[in-house]
Amino acid sequence: SNPFYDSTNPNAPRSKVWALGCRNPFRMTLKPGTGSTDRTVGNPGTLYIGDVGAASWEETHVVDKPRQNLGWPLFEGLTPYDAFATQNTYNQDAPNPQYGIGGCTQQYFYFRDLIKQATPTGTATFTNPCDNTKTIPTSVPTFVHNRPLIDWAHGTGPSRTGIFSGSTASTINIGAAGSPVSGPQFGGSSSSGGVFYPYTDFPAAYQNTYFFGDYVGGWIRSMTVDATNKPSAVRDFVNSGAVVVAMAVSPAETGLFYVNFYPSEIRKITYNTTGNAPPVAVASLNKAYGPSPLAVQFTGSASSDPDGQPLTYLWNFGDGTPTSTAVNPTHTFTTATSAPTKFTVMLTVKDSQGSTNQTSLTVSVNNTPPQVTIVSPAVGTRYPMSGNSTYNLQATVTDSEQTSAGLSYQWQTILHHEGHEHPDPVDTNPQTTTTIVPYGCGAETYYYRIVLTVTDAGGLATTKEVRLDPDCATTSFTLVDADAPTDQDIQPLINGSILNLATLPTRNLNIRANTNPATVGSVVFALSGTQTQNQTESVAPYALFS
Structure with missing residues (x-):
């Protein structure tokens, strides 16, 4: 019953596709009361999906029928993603029957030829780019963008929903005058899909609503949708401190459960129906x-x-x-x-x-805490910007009362980015390794914290950390997508790098020199070969093409 099922090759990737166009779906749930467990019916139910965005927008999607295209990478959130939307990238599974006829040089359809922005009817006409009197053959799959229910921008927002201005897709901020969705404005940076709450113990406004979160934003919100999956309201629920990576409800008890990634906790939210809030014990x-x-x-x-x-x-x-x-x-x-x-x-x-x-x-x-000194990586270590770096994590640990068998270790690598952090999972090995990705040396602040907590059998713990900053004094180079709204990094460059243009998101490329503007006044770029370019850059960020 899958829309692209190939009976001659049931194990082919296309045979297993129900919907497409997700970027990074992070948690999904079935809407209660939808779908069938009878596979012959071909109805798995209505899926609500948290989709993690790229440069700008986080999304909450709904998939309520087969063959829906959520848009990535031609769309991010409700709107086109500029870095890809204008790119002429062949879909080599979609041959153009007009190729070689009347001067047509386009052998395959571009991906952007095969998807259009949402329309009020959900339908669109797809004409052949070589001859607009002919349509793209029905044997080639075409799609109308299935826009997310809502999206929210990185940082402080805005948060939006989709509308139409006549027959043209448009957006409006949540809570704005004329918006079909009421509620506050909000932002975030990492969508976490959630669950519907099926019980009646919460206040009426939260019953049978969809709870979702943002891992970086640290919040959980509730969204009211109707029977046709149209959103009508978003409400605050947990405004901070919820580093949520999974949500659940129990079939046996009320309350909303969620996994709080940092620190590692399973939390339960209940509603107090007595009107008497419990006290807070602090010792x-x-x-x-x-x-x-x-x-x-x-x-x-x-x-x-x-x-x-x-x-x-x-x-x-x-x-x-x-x-x-x-x-x-x-x-x-x-x-x-x-x-x-x-x-x-x-x-x-x-x-x-x-x-x-x-x-x-x-x-x-009769106990004292462990004595801990991190010896690797050393204090003051700076990670290179030329590529990923792997560091041994080692510490000298002594304990006056405990043997090594009575000590437990927790190593954690934490990426600091501007005003928030991205913690890696805890590693409990006494000695281990970590891989550092070369972020930094641009307009935004990046560094890593390597944190070690050693706990003895008596419950005493000592925590030490080492900070790793990017090496901006040694010049390195990064390939940049110049089509992206804010010049997105593609990959580090080193001497002898060979670029395969077929695998890159754009032909409009730039090269940035990663160095410290406080100590480097200017950078001279000299590009030789088939294309030449000589450029002296005196203002950071230093780039080959200003």
């Missing part, structure tokens, strides 16, 4: 380790209640001694031996209506 201590007997001053007075109700306190020190109801108690931990001993201290706060909240602290008696 601190003046010392977390030391020899027995260890006297520790605990502080719970930073705890609070959103409704302003008075709080009661209950401290459990985890050592079998009586609990304390003091706000800021002092407690002495005593052990029978000199062996390191870990105690988990729990603070429970309760408001006057009985709602509670807990937090915990760790006290490690």
